[in-house]
Amino acid sequence: MTENTKTHVILLSCGSFNPITKGHIHMFEKAREYLHKTGRFIVIGGIISPVHDSYGKPGLVSSRHRLTMCQLAVQSSDWIRVDPWECYQDTWQTTCSVLEHHRDLMKRVTGCILSNVNTPSTTPVIGQPQNQTTPIYQNHNNMNHSPTAIKLWGKISESLGKICCVRPHIERFTFVCLFPPACLSSVELRILLLCGSDLLESFCIPGLWKDSDMEVIVGDFGIVVVPRDGADTERIMNHSSILRKYKDNITVVKDATNHPMAIVSSTKSRLALQHGDGHVVDYLSQPVIDYILQSQLYINASG
Template identity: 80%
Template sequence: MTETTKTHVILLACGSFNPITKGHIQMFERARDYLHKTGRFIVIGGIVSPVHDSYGKQGLVSSRHRLIMCQLAVQNSDWIRVDPWECYQDTWQTTCSVLEHHRDLMKRVTGCILSNVNTPSMTPVIGQPQNETPQPIYQNSNVSTKPTAAKILGKVGESLSRICCVRPPVERFTFVDENANLGTVMRYEEIELRILLLCGSDLLESFCIPGLWNEADMEVIVGDFGIVVVPRDAADTDRIMNHSSILRKYKNNIMVVKDDINHPMSVVSSTKSSLPRVLTRNHILG
Protein backbone atom coordinates (compact mmCIF):
# COMPACT_ATOMS: atom_id res chain seq x y z
CA MET A 1 0.00 0.00 0.00
CA THR A 2 1.17 3.53 -0.76
CA GLU A 3 1.11 6.33 1.79
CA THR A 4 -1.99 7.83 0.22
CA THR A 5 -3.95 4.56 0.32
CA LYS A 6 -3.10 3.68 3.91
CA THR A 7 -5.43 4.84 6.67
CA HIS A 8 -4.01 7.85 8.47
CA VAL A 9 -4.51 7.62 12.22
CA ILE A 10 -4.59 9.95 15.19
CA LEU A 11 -4.28 8.11 18.52
CA LEU A 12 -6.34 9.68 21.31
CA ALA A 13 -5.79 8.75 24.95
CA CYS A 14 -8.29 9.99 27.54
CA GLY A 15 -7.67 9.73 31.27
CA SER A 16 -6.94 11.49 34.52
CA PHE A 17 -3.15 11.50 33.96
CA ASN A 18 -2.81 11.99 37.68
CA PRO A 19 0.10 12.07 36.99
CA ILE A 20 1.11 11.11 33.48
CA THR A 21 3.73 8.34 33.57
CA LYS A 22 6.50 6.92 31.47
CA GLY A 23 4.15 4.03 30.73
CA HIS A 24 1.65 6.37 29.08
CA ILE A 25 4.31 7.58 26.65
CA GLN A 26 5.45 4.01 25.98
CA MET A 27 1.84 3.10 25.25
CA PHE A 28 1.73 5.67 22.43
CA GLU A 29 5.06 4.52 21.03
CA ARG A 30 4.16 0.83 21.10
CA ALA A 31 0.79 1.46 19.47
CA ARG A 32 2.34 3.51 16.68
CA ASP A 33 5.05 0.93 16.01
CA TYR A 34 2.50 -1.88 15.89
CA LEU A 35 0.11 -0.04 13.54
CA HIS A 36 2.97 0.82 11.20
CA LYS A 37 4.10 -2.81 11.11
CA THR A 38 0.67 -3.93 9.94
CA GLY A 39 1.28 -2.00 6.72
CA ARG A 40 -2.27 -0.63 6.80
CA PHE A 41 -1.86 2.52 8.86
CA ILE A 42 0.21 5.67 9.16
CA VAL A 43 0.05 7.29 12.59
CA ILE A 44 0.33 11.04 12.07
CA GLY A 45 -0.36 12.24 15.60
CA GLY A 46 -1.07 11.38 19.20
CA ILE A 47 -3.30 13.34 21.58
CA VAL A 48 -3.21 13.26 25.38
CA SER A 49 -6.57 14.51 26.70
CA PRO A 50 -6.66 14.97 30.50
CA VAL A 51 -10.04 14.68 32.17
CA HIS A 52 -12.04 17.62 33.57
CA ASP A 53 -11.64 18.58 37.23
CA SER A 54 -15.24 17.55 37.96
CA TYR A 55 -14.53 13.91 37.07
CA GLY A 56 -14.75 13.10 40.77
CA LYS A 57 -11.70 10.91 41.23
CA GLN A 58 -10.38 11.08 44.77
CA GLY A 59 -7.12 13.01 44.93
CA LEU A 60 -7.46 14.40 41.41
CA VAL A 61 -5.03 17.30 41.04
CA SER A 62 -6.14 20.55 39.40
CA SER A 63 -6.22 20.31 35.62
CA ARG A 64 -3.80 23.23 35.41
CA HIS A 65 -1.12 21.17 37.14
CA ARG A 66 -1.97 18.00 35.23
CA LEU A 67 -1.74 19.86 31.93
CA ILE A 68 1.68 21.19 32.90
CA MET A 69 2.88 17.70 33.85
CA CYS A 70 1.59 16.32 30.56
CA GLN A 71 3.30 19.12 28.62
CA LEU A 72 6.60 18.33 30.31
CA ALA A 73 6.17 14.64 29.58
CA VAL A 74 5.71 15.11 25.82
CA GLN A 75 8.00 18.09 25.29
CA ASN A 76 10.59 15.98 23.47
CA SER A 77 8.07 14.18 21.25
CA ASP A 78 7.58 15.33 17.68
CA TRP A 79 4.19 13.66 17.31
CA ILE A 80 2.43 13.45 20.71
CA ARG A 81 0.63 16.57 21.93
CA VAL A 82 -1.54 17.60 24.87
CA ASP A 83 -5.04 18.90 24.21
CA PRO A 84 -6.76 20.96 26.95
CA TRP A 85 -10.27 20.88 25.45
CA GLU A 86 -11.70 18.52 28.06
CA CYS A 87 -10.28 20.56 30.91
CA TYR A 88 -11.71 23.80 29.50
CA GLN A 89 -15.32 22.62 29.32
CA ASP A 90 -17.92 23.56 31.92
CA THR A 91 -18.14 20.01 33.20
CA TRP A 92 -16.86 16.47 32.73
CA GLN A 93 -17.14 15.03 29.21
CA THR A 94 -17.68 11.41 28.26
CA THR A 95 -15.01 9.59 26.27
CA CYS A 96 -17.51 9.36 23.42
CA SER A 97 -17.98 13.14 23.44
CA VAL A 98 -14.23 13.72 23.35
CA LEU A 99 -13.80 11.41 20.36
CA GLU A 100 -16.66 13.08 18.51
CA HIS A 101 -15.26 16.54 19.26
CA HIS A 102 -11.89 15.73 17.75
CA ARG A 103 -13.44 13.96 14.77
CA ASP A 104 -15.66 16.94 13.98
CA LEU A 105 -12.82 19.40 14.53
CA MET A 106 -10.53 17.50 12.19
CA LYS A 107 -13.23 17.38 9.54
CA ARG A 108 -13.53 21.15 9.64
CA VAL A 109 -9.88 22.10 9.65
CA THR A 110 -8.15 19.43 7.56
CA GLY A 111 -10.74 18.83 4.86
CA CYS A 112 -9.96 15.12 5.07
CA ILE A 113 -12.48 12.34 5.15
CA LEU A 114 -12.81 11.09 8.71
CA SER A 115 -14.58 7.78 8.39
CA ASN A 116 -16.14 5.41 10.82
CA VAL A 117 -14.52 2.00 11.13
CA ASN A 118 -17.40 0.29 9.37
CA THR A 119 -18.02 2.88 6.66
CA PRO A 120 -14.69 3.88 5.08
CA SER A 121 -14.79 6.70 2.55
CA MET A 122 -18.51 7.32 3.10
CA THR A 123 -18.48 10.00 5.80
CA PRO A 124 -18.89 13.44 4.15
CA VAL A 125 -16.64 16.34 4.99
CA ILE A 126 -18.38 18.95 7.14
CA GLY A 127 -19.35 21.94 5.05
CA GLN A 128 -19.39 19.99 1.80
CA PRO A 129 -22.90 19.92 0.27
CA GLN A 130 -23.86 16.28 -0.07
CA ASN A 131 -25.82 16.89 -3.26
CA GLU A 132 -22.80 18.25 -5.09
CA THR A 133 -19.95 16.44 -6.75
CA PRO A 134 -17.02 16.57 -4.32
CA GLN A 135 -13.93 18.43 -5.38
CA PRO A 136 -11.41 15.62 -5.65
CA ILE A 137 -8.23 17.40 -4.69
CA TYR A 138 -8.14 21.11 -3.85
CA GLN A 139 -10.43 23.93 -2.91
CA ASN A 140 -7.89 26.27 -4.48
CA SER A 141 -8.74 26.25 -8.19
CA ASN A 142 -5.35 27.69 -9.07
CA VAL A 143 -3.62 24.46 -8.07
CA SER A 144 -3.97 21.77 -10.70
CA THR A 145 -1.33 19.20 -9.79
CA LYS A 146 -2.20 16.14 -7.77
CA PRO A 147 -0.80 16.25 -4.22
CA THR A 148 2.04 13.99 -3.22
CA ALA A 149 1.97 11.95 -0.02
CA ALA A 150 4.42 14.41 1.51
CA LYS A 151 2.11 17.33 0.73
CA ILE A 152 -0.89 15.52 2.14
CA LEU A 153 0.82 14.55 5.38
CA GLY A 154 2.37 17.99 5.64
CA LYS A 155 -0.98 19.75 5.36
CA VAL A 156 -2.67 17.42 7.83
CA GLY A 157 0.27 17.73 10.18
CA GLU A 158 0.11 21.51 9.95
CA SER A 159 -3.56 21.47 10.85
CA LEU A 160 -2.89 19.14 13.76
CA SER A 161 -0.15 21.32 15.13
CA ARG A 162 -2.32 24.43 14.87
CA ILE A 163 -5.56 22.99 16.20
CA CYS A 164 -5.82 19.74 18.15
CA CYS A 165 -2.21 19.46 19.16
CA VAL A 166 -1.61 22.95 20.50
CA ARG A 167 1.17 23.27 23.06
CA PRO A 168 -0.08 25.87 25.55
CA PRO A 169 2.65 27.74 27.43
CA VAL A 170 3.48 26.35 30.84
CA GLU A 171 2.75 29.64 32.60
CA ARG A 172 -0.60 30.39 30.96
CA PHE A 173 -2.96 28.25 28.95
CA THR A 174 -4.73 29.84 26.00
CA PHE A 175 -6.96 27.43 24.11
CA VAL A 176 -7.01 27.76 20.34
CA ASP A 177 -10.09 29.40 18.86
CA GLU A 178 -11.69 26.68 16.76
CA ASN A 179 -13.53 29.30 14.70
CA ALA A 180 -10.42 31.31 13.88
CA ASN A 181 -9.62 32.00 10.24
CA LEU A 182 -7.01 29.42 9.32
CA GLY A 183 -6.67 30.50 5.73
CA THR A 184 -7.31 28.36 2.68
CA VAL A 185 -7.54 24.69 3.59
CA MET A 186 -6.80 22.03 0.99
CA ARG A 187 -9.42 19.34 0.69
CA TYR A 188 -8.16 15.83 0.04
CA GLU A 189 -10.95 13.45 -0.78
CA GLU A 190 -8.70 10.48 -1.53
CA ILE A 191 -7.12 10.02 1.89
CA GLU A 192 -8.79 8.60 4.96
CA LEU A 193 -8.13 9.97 8.44
CA ARG A 194 -9.34 8.10 11.50
CA ILE A 195 -9.25 8.85 15.22
CA LEU A 196 -8.72 5.73 17.34
CA LEU A 197 -9.07 5.51 21.11
CA LEU A 198 -5.81 4.37 22.70
CA CYS A 199 -6.09 2.56 26.01
CA GLY A 200 -4.77 -0.17 28.25
CA SER A 201 -6.46 -3.49 28.83
CA ASP A 202 -7.84 -2.23 32.15
CA LEU A 203 -10.07 0.27 30.34
CA LEU A 204 -11.14 -2.45 27.91
CA GLU A 205 -12.04 -4.63 30.88
CA SER A 206 -14.12 -1.81 32.37
CA PHE A 207 -16.47 -2.15 29.39
CA CYS A 208 -17.52 -5.47 30.89
CA ILE A 209 -18.69 -3.95 34.19
CA PRO A 210 -22.51 -3.70 34.09
CA GLY A 211 -23.80 -0.13 34.27
CA LEU A 212 -20.38 1.54 34.21
CA TRP A 213 -20.56 2.60 30.55
CA ASN A 214 -23.52 3.88 28.59
CA GLU A 215 -24.20 1.19 25.99
CA ALA A 216 -24.96 3.73 23.26
CA ASP A 217 -21.58 5.34 23.93
CA MET A 218 -19.88 1.96 23.76
CA GLU A 219 -21.48 1.32 20.38
CA VAL A 220 -20.04 4.59 19.07
CA ILE A 221 -16.60 4.19 20.67
CA VAL A 222 -16.03 0.64 19.50
CA GLY A 223 -18.32 0.47 16.49
CA ASP A 224 -17.68 3.84 14.85
CA PHE A 225 -14.19 4.80 16.01
CA GLY A 226 -12.31 1.68 17.05
CA ILE A 227 -9.82 0.98 19.82
CA VAL A 228 -6.11 0.26 20.02
CA VAL A 229 -5.36 -1.71 23.19
CA VAL A 230 -1.93 -2.01 24.77
CA PRO A 231 -2.20 -4.99 27.18
CA ARG A 232 -0.91 -4.66 30.72
CA ASP A 233 0.62 -7.42 32.80
CA ALA A 234 -0.07 -10.12 30.19
CA ALA A 235 -3.82 -9.47 30.31
CA ASP A 236 -5.97 -11.93 28.37
CA THR A 237 -7.72 -9.54 25.98
CA ASP A 238 -9.61 -12.33 24.21
CA ARG A 239 -11.15 -13.37 27.52
CA ILE A 240 -12.06 -9.75 28.27
CA MET A 241 -13.74 -9.24 24.89
CA ASN A 242 -15.74 -12.45 25.24
CA HIS A 243 -17.35 -11.06 28.41
CA SER A 244 -19.06 -8.18 26.58
CA SER A 245 -21.62 -8.54 23.81
CA ILE A 246 -20.62 -5.18 22.33
CA LEU A 247 -16.92 -6.03 22.37
CA ARG A 248 -17.69 -9.37 20.73
CA LYS A 249 -19.87 -7.65 18.14
CA TYR A 250 -17.09 -5.23 17.14
CA LYS A 251 -14.12 -7.46 17.82
CA ASN A 252 -12.63 -6.64 14.42
CA ASN A 253 -12.53 -2.96 15.40
CA ILE A 254 -10.32 -3.67 18.42
CA MET A 255 -6.61 -3.86 17.64
CA VAL A 256 -4.49 -5.44 20.35
CA VAL A 257 -0.84 -4.40 20.26
CA LYS A 258 1.47 -7.39 20.10
CA ASP A 259 5.22 -7.03 20.05
CA ASP A 260 8.34 -8.84 21.19
CA ILE A 261 9.35 -6.23 23.74
CA ASN A 262 8.76 -6.97 27.39
CA HIS A 263 7.44 -3.69 28.75
CA PRO A 264 6.37 -3.46 32.41
CA MET A 265 3.02 -2.04 31.35
CA SER A 266 1.75 -1.88 34.92
CA VAL A 267 3.62 1.43 35.15
CA VAL A 268 1.03 3.02 32.89
CA SER A 269 -1.24 3.46 35.89
CA SER A 270 -1.00 6.88 37.48
CA THR A 271 -1.12 5.24 40.87
CA LYS A 272 1.96 3.11 40.32
CA SER A 273 4.59 5.28 38.71
CA SER A 274 5.69 8.79 37.84
CA LEU A 275 8.02 10.18 35.25
CA PRO A 276 11.51 10.51 36.72
CA ARG A 277 13.35 13.80 36.24
CA VAL A 278 10.43 15.29 34.33
CA LEU A 279 8.09 15.51 37.31
CA THR A 280 10.99 15.98 39.78
CA ARG A 281 9.13 14.20 42.57
CA ASN A 282 6.52 11.49 43.02
CA HIS A 283 2.89 12.53 42.66
CA ILE A 284 1.26 9.27 43.67
CA LEU A 285 -2.29 10.36 44.33
CA GLY A 286 -4.41 7.29 43.76
Protein backbone atom coordinates in the same frame (compact mmCIF):
# COMPACT_ATOMS: atom_id res chain seq x y z
CA MET B 1 -0.01 -0.22 -0.11
CA THR B 2 1.23 3.27 -0.88
CA GLU B 3 1.19 6.01 1.72
CA ASN B 4 -1.81 7.66 0.07
CA THR B 5 -3.90 4.48 0.15
CA LYS B 6 -3.20 3.67 3.79
CA THR B 7 -5.55 4.90 6.50
CA HIS B 8 -4.05 7.84 8.36
CA VAL B 9 -4.64 7.51 12.09
CA ILE B 10 -4.71 9.90 15.02
CA LEU B 11 -4.47 8.14 18.38
CA LEU B 12 -6.48 9.74 21.18
CA SER B 13 -5.89 8.81 24.82
CA CYS B 14 -8.28 9.97 27.55
CA GLY B 15 -7.56 9.66 31.25
CA SER B 16 -6.61 11.31 34.50
CA PHE B 17 -2.87 11.50 33.80
CA ASN B 18 -2.46 12.01 37.52
CA PRO B 19 0.46 12.20 36.87
CA ILE B 20 1.40 11.26 33.32
CA THR B 21 3.96 8.43 33.36
CA LYS B 22 6.57 6.96 31.07
CA GLY B 23 4.08 4.13 30.61
CA HIS B 24 1.56 6.47 28.99
CA ILE B 25 4.13 7.63 26.44
CA HIS B 26 5.30 4.06 25.92
CA MET B 27 1.71 3.09 25.09
CA PHE B 28 1.61 5.64 22.27
CA GLU B 29 4.96 4.50 20.90
CA LYS B 30 4.10 0.79 20.97
CA ALA B 31 0.71 1.41 19.35
CA ARG B 32 2.22 3.45 16.53
CA GLU B 33 4.96 0.88 15.94
CA TYR B 34 2.44 -1.97 15.76
CA LEU B 35 -0.02 -0.15 13.49
CA HIS B 36 2.79 0.68 11.08
CA LYS B 37 3.87 -2.98 11.04
CA THR B 38 0.41 -4.04 9.86
CA GLY B 39 1.05 -2.15 6.63
CA ARG B 40 -2.47 -0.71 6.64
CA PHE B 41 -2.07 2.39 8.79
CA ILE B 42 0.06 5.49 9.12
CA VAL B 43 -0.09 7.13 12.53
CA ILE B 44 0.22 10.86 11.90
CA GLY B 45 -0.41 12.11 15.41
CA GLY B 46 -1.30 11.44 19.01
CA ILE B 47 -3.51 13.42 21.37
CA ILE B 48 -3.46 13.31 25.16
CA SER B 49 -6.73 14.56 26.67
CA PRO B 50 -6.68 14.88 30.48
CA VAL B 51 -9.99 14.51 32.28
CA HIS B 52 -12.00 17.42 33.74
CA ASP B 53 -11.49 18.33 37.41
CA SER B 54 -15.08 17.39 38.22
CA TYR B 55 -14.41 13.74 37.39
CA GLY B 56 -14.28 13.28 41.15
CA LYS B 57 -11.44 10.79 41.42
CA PRO B 58 -9.78 10.88 44.89
CA GLY B 59 -6.41 12.59 44.84
CA LEU B 60 -6.97 14.16 41.41
CA VAL B 61 -4.87 17.33 41.26
CA SER B 62 -5.95 20.42 39.36
CA SER B 63 -6.08 20.22 35.58
CA ARG B 64 -3.71 23.20 35.52
CA HIS B 65 -1.01 20.96 36.98
CA ARG B 66 -1.93 17.88 34.97
CA LEU B 67 -1.89 19.78 31.68
CA THR B 68 1.53 21.24 32.45
CA MET B 69 2.93 17.83 33.40
CA CYS B 70 1.59 16.35 30.18
CA GLN B 71 3.17 19.15 28.15
CA LEU B 72 6.50 18.53 29.86
CA ALA B 73 6.24 14.78 29.22
CA VAL B 74 5.80 15.21 25.45
CA GLN B 75 8.13 18.16 24.93
CA SER B 76 10.58 16.04 22.95
CA SER B 77 7.92 14.34 20.83
CA ASP B 78 7.27 15.47 17.28
CA TRP B 79 3.91 13.70 16.99
CA ILE B 80 2.16 13.66 20.39
CA ARG B 81 0.43 16.79 21.68
CA VAL B 82 -1.73 17.70 24.67
CA ASP B 83 -5.28 18.97 24.19
CA PRO B 84 -7.03 20.79 27.08
CA TRP B 85 -10.53 20.92 25.56
CA GLU B 86 -11.83 18.37 28.06
CA CYS B 87 -10.40 20.29 31.01
CA TYR B 88 -11.81 23.61 29.82
CA GLN B 89 -15.44 22.49 29.62
CA ASP B 90 -18.00 23.41 32.28
CA THR B 91 -18.14 19.86 33.57
CA TRP B 92 -16.89 16.32 33.04
CA GLN B 93 -17.19 14.95 29.51
CA THR B 94 -17.76 11.36 28.47
CA THR B 95 -15.11 9.62 26.39
CA CYS B 96 -17.68 9.45 23.62
CA SER B 97 -18.09 13.25 23.68
CA VAL B 98 -14.34 13.79 23.54
CA LEU B 99 -14.01 11.53 20.50
CA GLU B 100 -16.90 13.28 18.78
CA HIS B 101 -15.40 16.69 19.51
CA HIS B 102 -12.11 15.76 17.87
CA ARG B 103 -13.88 14.09 14.95
CA ASP B 104 -15.92 17.22 14.27
CA LEU B 105 -12.85 19.40 14.61
CA MET B 106 -10.84 17.27 12.19
CA LYS B 107 -13.64 17.22 9.64
CA ARG B 108 -14.01 20.97 9.86
CA VAL B 109 -10.38 21.93 9.43
CA THR B 110 -9.09 19.23 7.07
CA GLY B 111 -11.98 18.11 4.90
CA CYS B 112 -10.65 14.58 5.34
CA ILE B 113 -12.91 11.56 5.05
CA LEU B 114 -13.20 10.20 8.58
CA SER B 115 -13.93 6.56 7.96
CA ASN B 116 -16.23 4.29 9.97
CA VAL B 117 -18.21 7.22 11.38
CA ASN B 118 -21.95 6.64 11.34
CA THR B 119 -23.33 8.73 14.15
CA PRO B 120 -23.77 12.52 13.74
CA SER B 121 -22.52 14.66 16.61
CA THR B 122 -23.93 17.73 18.33
CA THR B 123 -20.68 18.49 20.14
CA PRO B 124 -19.96 22.22 19.68
CA VAL B 125 -16.64 23.54 18.48
CA ILE B 126 -15.15 26.09 20.84
CA GLY B 127 -14.02 29.31 19.17
CA GLN B 128 -10.66 30.79 20.06
CA PRO B 129 -10.65 34.46 21.13
CA GLN B 130 -8.96 37.02 18.90
CA ASN B 131 -5.40 38.14 19.68
CA GLN B 132 -4.79 34.93 21.60
CA THR B 133 -1.27 33.61 22.06
CA THR B 134 -0.39 31.09 19.35
CA PRO B 135 -1.28 27.57 20.54
CA ILE B 136 1.62 25.39 21.57
CA TYR B 137 1.67 21.80 20.43
CA GLN B 138 5.14 20.39 20.31
CA ASN B 139 8.85 20.98 20.15
CA HIS B 140 9.87 21.55 16.53
CA ASN B 141 13.46 20.32 16.88
CA ASN B 142 14.46 18.12 13.94
CA MET B 143 11.08 18.54 12.27
CA ASN B 144 12.79 19.17 8.92
CA HIS B 145 13.73 15.51 8.86
CA SER B 146 10.30 14.19 9.82
CA PRO B 147 8.38 11.91 7.40
CA THR B 148 5.44 13.17 5.39
CA ALA B 149 2.99 11.82 7.97
CA ILE B 150 4.45 14.07 10.66
CA LYS B 151 4.32 17.02 8.30
CA LEU B 152 0.65 16.24 7.68
CA TRP B 153 0.14 16.29 11.45
CA GLY B 154 1.85 19.67 11.46
CA LYS B 155 -0.62 21.01 8.91
CA ILE B 156 -3.59 19.66 10.88
CA SER B 157 -2.24 21.03 14.15
CA GLU B 158 -1.78 24.45 12.62
CA SER B 159 -5.36 24.46 11.34
CA LEU B 160 -6.74 23.24 14.66
CA GLY B 161 -4.94 26.01 16.45
CA LYS B 162 -6.98 28.60 14.59
CA ILE B 163 -10.34 27.45 15.90
CA CYS B 164 -10.03 25.11 18.88
CA CYS B 165 -9.90 26.02 22.54
CA VAL B 166 -7.15 28.04 24.15
CA ARG B 167 -4.14 26.04 25.23
CA PRO B 168 -1.70 26.69 28.07
CA HIS B 169 1.39 28.58 27.00
CA ILE B 170 4.84 27.19 27.68
CA GLU B 171 7.44 29.59 26.36
CA ARG B 172 10.08 27.06 25.39
CA PHE B 173 7.69 25.39 22.93
CA THR B 174 7.16 26.82 19.48
CA PHE B 175 5.13 25.53 16.59
CA VAL B 176 6.17 25.55 12.96
CA CYS B 177 4.26 24.23 9.97
CA LEU B 178 6.47 22.40 7.49
CA PHE B 179 3.79 20.63 5.49
CA PRO B 180 3.88 21.42 1.76
CA PRO B 181 0.62 22.38 -0.04
CA ALA B 182 -1.52 19.30 -0.58
CA CYS B 183 -5.12 18.25 -0.87
CA LEU B 184 -5.96 16.94 2.60
CA SER B 185 -9.42 15.88 1.44
CA SER B 186 -7.83 13.01 -0.50
CA VAL B 187 -6.56 11.41 2.71
CA GLU B 188 -8.63 8.89 4.65
CA LEU B 189 -8.38 9.74 8.33
CA ARG B 190 -9.47 7.87 11.43
CA ILE B 191 -9.44 8.82 15.10
CA LEU B 192 -8.88 5.75 17.27
CA LEU B 193 -9.16 5.59 21.04
CA LEU B 194 -5.90 4.39 22.54
CA CYS B 195 -6.22 2.58 25.85
CA GLY B 196 -4.81 -0.10 28.10
CA SER B 197 -6.49 -3.44 28.66
CA ASP B 198 -7.80 -2.18 32.00
CA LEU B 199 -10.12 0.25 30.18
CA LEU B 200 -11.18 -2.52 27.80
CA GLU B 201 -12.05 -4.67 30.80
CA SER B 202 -14.12 -1.84 32.28
CA PHE B 203 -16.45 -2.13 29.27
CA CYS B 204 -17.56 -5.47 30.71
CA ILE B 205 -18.65 -4.05 34.08
CA PRO B 206 -22.46 -3.84 34.08
CA GLY B 207 -23.79 -0.29 34.29
CA LEU B 208 -20.37 1.41 34.14
CA TRP B 209 -20.66 2.42 30.48
CA LYS B 210 -23.78 3.30 28.52
CA ASP B 211 -24.39 0.81 25.73
CA SER B 212 -25.01 3.71 23.35
CA ASP B 213 -21.62 5.22 24.18
CA MET B 214 -19.87 1.89 23.72
CA GLU B 215 -21.55 1.51 20.32
CA VAL B 216 -20.11 4.85 19.25
CA ILE B 217 -16.65 4.33 20.76
CA VAL B 218 -16.07 0.84 19.39
CA GLY B 219 -18.44 0.82 16.42
CA ASP B 220 -18.03 4.30 14.97
CA PHE B 221 -14.44 5.01 15.93
CA GLY B 222 -12.55 1.89 16.98
CA ILE B 223 -9.94 1.32 19.66
CA VAL B 224 -6.31 0.31 19.93
CA VAL B 225 -5.54 -1.71 23.05
CA VAL B 226 -2.10 -2.06 24.61
CA PRO B 227 -2.30 -5.04 27.04
CA ARG B 228 -1.07 -4.56 30.60
CA ASP B 229 0.10 -7.14 33.14
CA GLY B 230 -0.40 -10.03 30.74
CA ALA B 231 -4.14 -9.37 30.38
CA ASP B 232 -6.11 -11.84 28.26
CA THR B 233 -7.79 -9.42 25.83
CA GLU B 234 -9.53 -12.24 23.97
CA ARG B 235 -11.26 -13.34 27.16
CA ILE B 236 -12.19 -9.76 28.01
CA MET B 237 -13.79 -9.16 24.60
CA ASN B 238 -15.82 -12.35 24.84
CA HIS B 239 -17.46 -11.03 28.02
CA SER B 240 -19.18 -8.17 26.20
CA SER B 241 -21.72 -8.52 23.41
CA ILE B 242 -20.79 -5.08 22.04
CA LEU B 243 -17.07 -5.86 22.03
CA ARG B 244 -17.81 -9.15 20.25
CA LYS B 245 -20.02 -7.35 17.74
CA TYR B 246 -17.30 -4.85 16.80
CA LYS B 247 -14.32 -7.12 17.28
CA ASP B 248 -12.90 -6.10 13.90
CA ASN B 249 -12.70 -2.50 15.13
CA ILE B 250 -10.48 -3.49 18.05
CA THR B 251 -6.75 -3.66 17.40
CA VAL B 252 -4.75 -5.41 20.11
CA VAL B 253 -1.07 -4.49 20.10
CA LYS B 254 0.90 -7.72 20.19
CA ASP B 255 4.38 -7.67 21.62
CA ALA B 256 6.47 -10.76 22.30
CA THR B 257 8.55 -8.99 24.93
CA ASN B 258 7.39 -8.02 28.41
CA HIS B 259 8.46 -4.39 28.58
CA PRO B 260 8.73 -2.95 32.13
CA MET B 261 6.80 0.17 31.07
CA ALA B 262 3.69 -2.01 30.72
CA ILE B 263 3.32 -2.19 34.51
CA VAL B 264 4.01 1.47 35.24
CA SER B 265 0.99 3.32 36.59
CA SER B 266 0.04 6.71 38.02
CA THR B 267 -0.96 5.00 41.28
CA LYS B 268 2.52 3.47 41.70
CA SER B 269 4.04 6.85 40.87
CA ARG B 270 1.99 8.67 43.53
CA LEU B 271 2.86 6.06 46.13
CA ALA B 272 6.55 6.32 45.28
CA LEU B 273 6.38 10.09 45.67
CA GLN B 274 4.59 9.86 49.02
CA HIS B 275 7.13 7.36 50.37
CA GLY B 276 10.21 9.04 48.94
CA ASP B 277 10.90 5.94 46.85
CA GLY B 278 13.80 6.48 44.46
CA HIS B 279 12.12 4.20 41.91
CA VAL B 280 9.94 7.14 40.93
CA VAL B 281 12.61 7.95 38.32
CA ASP B 282 11.63 4.69 36.60
CA TYR B 283 8.02 5.80 36.40
CA LEU B 284 8.16 9.51 35.56
CA SER B 285 10.31 11.65 33.28
CA GLN B 286 12.68 14.04 35.03
CA PRO B 287 10.89 17.25 33.92
CA VAL B 288 7.66 15.88 35.39
CA ILE B 289 9.40 14.93 38.65
CA ASP B 290 10.95 18.38 38.89
CA TYR B 291 7.58 20.03 38.37
CA ILE B 292 5.91 17.81 40.99
CA LEU B 293 8.56 18.62 43.57
CA GLN B 294 8.49 22.32 42.76
CA SER B 295 4.70 22.41 43.07
CA GLN B 296 4.58 20.03 46.05
CA LEU B 297 2.11 17.68 44.39
CA TYR B 298 1.09 14.23 45.66
CA ILE B 299 3.51 14.35 48.57
CA ASN B 300 0.67 14.32 51.10
CA ALA B 301 -2.06 13.23 48.71
CA SER B 302 -4.23 10.20 49.18
CA GLY B 303 -5.24 7.74 46.52
